[in-house]
């Protein structure tokens with residue numbers, strides 16, 4: 001039996017009367033790479049944001065290592081340190097340079113010493129190929145470079161799971177490759193990853209499992225072969241036809 | 247107006263001019279700092295996130311209402327009138343304020359009322375992604391504010407604070423109505439004694455100009471410094487660039 005890191009049960013989310021997620025059930029196992037695909041507006045981002053509680057779910061359970069983190073007394077800040085989030089828009093701290101972006105959380109939240117934090121940050125900045133830019137401010141970097149730093153910032157917290165919300169969608173085409181390359185390496189390195197992406201080719205190559213969402217529900221999930229090559233459901237087929245045409 | 251007269255007035259009164267200028271600067275600087283702190287406090291209070299209908303939200307609402315009233319009063323009345331009300335008004339109730347302290351209170355509160363709006367604007371203009379990124383790595387509201395948001399707000403409000411300082415250097419002249427011995431009051435006394443109004447106030451002009459010019463230059467330098475160098479140094483290339 002594989003160890004479930006995150007398990008989601010009957011998750012619902014509405015914005016006002018608009019139901020965005022309906023009875024979503026799924027889990028991510030340790031070491032697994034899961035890609036979440038689906039058309040625009042299907043609720044992928046909302047699901048990811050519910051998982052790290054940037055949005056408050058309207059109902060259901062989120063089980064992290066056997067504990068329901070939606071319980072009132074659960075320490076949300078601590079839970080969040082176990083999840084590394086990478087945003088579409090990078091969201092690097094504009095007032096800090098590259099190194100500080102990767103150390104501020106370690107120091108303030110994990111209470112690591114400055115030296116320890118810097119050493120850890122450098123290790124991951126090397127992983128993403130940005131260790132030469134420790135002194136640069138975000139505004140001095142290209143999109144691809146920013147996103148690689150954002151990945152290093154998340155990794156530096158030594159999370160259990162990495163969450164990616166369309167990490168390459170805001171990038172110029174020529175920079176997509178460098179970010180995907182970093183993510184491939186992370187996947188090979190055994191990181192647990194949940195990735196929202198429109199990069200089908202990438203999803204097929206790296207994921208252990210692909211989850212297809214439509215209109216707030218999970219329609220189909222399985223191996224990349226099952227979902228992307230031989231989908232069972234009409235909606236999945238349609239979606240794939242549409243995306244491949246583009 | 248002749249240069250000879252100007253020089254002789256300067257020669258006779260340079261100590262008084264300097265003292266007046268010193269008072270003006272002191273009032274402007276201290277009250278700008280106080281005002282910025284008040285503005286910061288109000289701006290932060292107005293942007294604290296609270297759950298609806300909690301006790302905390304009610305207290306905060308009442309408190310913020312009071313702060314709004316303060317802001318409206320000080321922005322909606324002339325500073326010269328505020329000076330009269332604070333100084334003579336309090337005196338009527340037996341509170342005999344030192345004139346200098348009264349000056350600082352009036353200019354400081356006035357600046358605070360303006361800065362509150364700048365700070366609020368500076369906070370809400372920060373991209374939501376900055377908060378989310380901070381929250382996502384486990385920071386609380388306080389940590390997010392102190393290590394991510396406020397440093398960016400400081401930078402954003404620096405130009406407004408600088409403007410306010412320059413305004414305060416000039417507008418503190420109205421404090422002469424409560425006989426604070428700043429530059430304008432001093433100049434009036436000097437001119438009252440020598441009856442050379444044009445020449446005396448020409449000198450006063452120069453003093454004000456020097457103060458505002460130097461202040462704006464210093465502020466520009468601080469802004470530059472906060473932005474850091476435009477170029478960053480790339481560390482010497484290491485073995486493998488991307489894994």
Ligand SMILES: Nc1ncnc2c1ncn2[C@@H]1O[C@H](COP(=O)(O)OP(=O)(O)OP(=O)(O)O)[C@@H](O)[C@H]1O
Nearest residue numbers: 015018020038039040041042043044045046047166
């Ligand atoms: N804060 C919000 N308030 C109201 N509605 C929202 C909010 N956030 C998302 N929605 C709605 O929820 C639905 C799902 O949005 P979501 O961003 O999760 O989709 P997505 O699958 O990530 O789409 P995309 O591929 O375009 O990123 C959309 O209809 C969107 O309008």
Ligand SMILES: [Mg+2]
Nearest residue numbers: 044045046166
């Ligand atoms: Mg999205």
